[in-house]
Amino acid sequence: MNGTGRLPLLEGVLAAVDLGIIVLDGARRVVLWNQWMSRHSGTAAAAVLGQDFATLFPELRGRRVDAAITQALEHNFPSLLSQTLNRSPFALFANASAAQREERLQQALAVTPLAVDGAPRHCMIEIHDVSIAVGREKLLRQQALELRSQSFSDGLTGVANRRHFDVAIDKELRRAKRNGSALSLLMIDIDHFKNFNDHYGHQRGDECLVRVASALSGMLQRAADLIARYGGEEFVLILPDTNAEQAAHMAEALRARVIALHIPHAASGVELKQVTVSIGVATRTLAHPAEAQELIGAADRALYEAKRGGRNRIATQAPA
Numbered sequence: 001m002n003g004t005g006r007l008p009l010l011e012g013v014l015a016a017v018d019l020g021i022i023v024l025d026g027a028r029r030v031v032l033w034n035q036w037m038s039r040h041s042g043t044a045a046a047a048v049l050g051q052d053f054a055t056l057f058p059e060l061r062g063r064r065v066d067a068a069i070t071q072a073l074e075h076n077f078p079s080l081l082s083q084t085l086n087r088s089p090f091a092l093f094a095n096a097s098a099a100q101r102e103e104r105l106q107q108a109l110a111v112t113p114l115a116v117d118g119a120p121r122h123c124m125i126e127i128h129d130v131s132i133a134v135g136r137e138k139l140l141r142q143q144a145l146e147l148r149s150q151s152f153s154d155g156l157t158g159v160a161n162r163r164h165f166d167v168a169i170d171k172e173l174r175r176a177k178r179n180g181s182a183l184s185l186l187m188i189d190i191d192h193f194k195n196f197n198d199h200y201g202h203q204r205g206d207e208c209l210v211r212v213a214s215a216l217s218g219m220l221q222r223a224a225d226l227i228a229r230y231g232g233e234e235f236v237l238i239l240p241d242t243n244a245e246q247a248a249h250m251a252e253a254l255r256a257r258v259i260a261l262h263i264p265h266a267a268s269g270v271e272l273k274q275v276t277v278s279i280g281v282a283t284r285t286l287a288h289p290a291e292a293q294e295l296i297g298a299a300d301r302a303l304y305e306a307k308r309g310g311r312n313r314i315a316t317q318a319p320a
């Protein structure tokens with residue numbers, strides 16, 4: 001292909017490429033502004049050709065793009081500017097409505113020195129629209145966060161799950177050991193829940209679990225308190241910085257709260273004939289420095305005692 005044939009071809013390529021191209025001469029005047037730039041900036045080439053870059057983009061003075069141009073023109077160094085460090089430096093928009101909302105395209109930039117015969121070095125600024133990739137990344141991050149929270153919460157009741165409890169109890173026990181503070185554990189079990197399911201059906205059973213979980217978690221006051229679903233109809237509560245007396249007080253309040261829900265339970269063995277809970281309380285203190293398993297074991301024994309004592313009550317056990 002001869003020289004005259006190549007020029008229109010290059011013009012065609014510059015018009016067709018899906019990226020913005022600006023070329024500056026050695027005095028930082030705009031000597032090329034392709035159609036992509038006109039389309040996304042709303043400014044035609046005629047309005048910018050021959051203009052000084054700093055006059056056209058005063059807001060970019062001192063920014064990394066500016067430094068990259070200096071590197072290219074004065075030191076012959078190319079630069080890549082990722083969108084994470086340089087959020088959308090140019091006022092470029094996908095379309096008119098995005099421009100109205102001032103929603104800039106996400107941009108990744110390359111600034112490259114260009115040797116030009118018989119003239120001082122030029123530089124080319126390439127601007128890639130990375131909005132789709134950035135959007136996809138944001139979505140993935142959101143999904144990852146959601147998955148993470150799902151993997152730590154119980155699907156039915158929305159409270160923490162067993163896995164979350166296992167992590168939290170270890171963390172809170174370490175903290176209690178460090179500070180020499182008390183830590184209480186409450187095991188909460190719905191009374192005669194098998195009868196409830198048999199009488200009202202599994203779906204009403206599920207609804208009952210959701211209401212009880214929500215009532216219990218609504219009683220928690222401190223950020224560090226945690227309620228988790230421990231198994232079927234059993235919940236566990238971690239109460240950091242809470243001694244045995246305070247924990248028993250809390251357990252009584254929780255028991256009363258469940259009664260206040262007034263969920264009928266015609267098949268209950270408890271006289272009240274409504275949904276009730278039994279609660280086992282165990283407390284780790286300096287005098288009883290229990291590990292997780294001992295504390296859980298003590299709360300479990302206390303729960304068994306409350307069940308044996310007639311249900312709809314609390315019982316306390318010191319860790320062995």
Ligand SMILES: Nc1nc2c(ncn2[C@@H]2O[C@H](COP(=O)(O)OP(=O)(O)OP(=O)(O)O)[C@@H](O)[C@H]2O)c(=O)[nH]1
Pocket residue numbers: 156189190191192193194195197201202203204205206209231232233307311
């Ligand atoms: N609806 C429903 N029922 C569940 C779920 N998980 C466990 N259960 C039921 O909870 C019941 C627990 O019964 P048991 O452990 O025998 O105890 P209980 O009938 O509550 O009697 P006590 O604890 O001795 O008062 C079982 O029938 C389980 O099927 C659940 O997610 N939804």
